[in-house]
Amino acid sequence: MADSKILLHICCGPCAIYPLQQLQGQGYEVLGFFYNPNIHPLQEYLKRREGVEQVAKRFGIRVIYPDEEYDPVLYMRRVAFRENSRCLLCYQLRLEKTLAIAKRGRFSFFSSALLYSKHQKHDEIASLARDLAGEGSVSFLYQDFRNGWRQGIELSRQWNIYRQDYCGCLYSEFERRKGLLSRNKG
Numbered sequence: 548m549a550d551s552k553i554l555l556h557i558c559c560g561p562c563a564i565y566p567l568q569q570l571q572g573q574g575y576e577v578l579g580f581f582y583n584p585n586i587h588p589l590q591e592y593l594k595r596r597e598g599v600e601q602v603a604k605r606f607g608i609r610v611i612y613p614d615e616e617y618d619p620v621l622y623m624r625r626v627a628f629r630e631n632s633r634c635l636l637c638y639q640l641r642l643e644k645t646l647a648i649a650k651r652g653r654f655s656f657f658s659s660a661l662l663y664s665k666h667q668k669h670d671e672i673a674s675l676a677r678d679l680a681g682e683g684s685v686s687f688l689y690q691d692f693r694n695g696w697r698q699g700i701e702l703s704r705q706w707n708i709y710r711q712d713y714c715g716c717l718y719s720e721f722e723r724r725k726g727l728l729s730r731n732k733g
């Protein structure tokens with residue numbers, strides 16, 4: 548396929564499986580980009596990174612891991628005092644960077660494995676990515692990867708890929724676990 552180079556932002560291993568199946572099946576030449584300064588804490592970042600490495604090996608793709616740019620403070624500053632809009636700001640941080648790298652590498656397209664998750668704000672991600680791309684040299688490739696939700700889960704289990712139980716940031720971890728506080732009382 549002409550003009551087939553795509554930079555795929557990857558948030559974690561399980562979310563990448565179905566998008567990679569689809570994109571490779573459609574003839575795209577995929578390079579992954581694991582850029583997620585929202586993930587808290589560092590150990591969690593490393594576990595998700597390892598999951599991405601395992602998935603990348605299965606698909607035979609290369610992934611860029613800009614670990615030197617894993618900077619949770621950058622994420623915290625981006626959302627500070629605007630926590631109610633934090634997801635949009637978090638998507639923006641990650642997609643802006645993905646687009647910048649795609650431009651630098653002269654890719655034809657960029658996209659994100661975030662479009663696989665039923666837990667993410669799908670339409671906001673798509674609209675934001677379209678706005679960021681504008682009429683520029685790198686187009687946003689939209690696909691509704693949620694169609695493969697069950698398939699991605701099953702393969703991630705079969706392949707024993709680390710599956711997280713919260714979205715990624717400190718806020719989401721607290722929301723997931725705050726029940727522990729009441730259980731520990733009395």
Ligand code: SF4
Nearest residue numbers: 634637714715716719
């Ligand atoms: S809940 Fe998820 S998408 Fe929203 S800010 Fe936290 S890590 Fe980002």
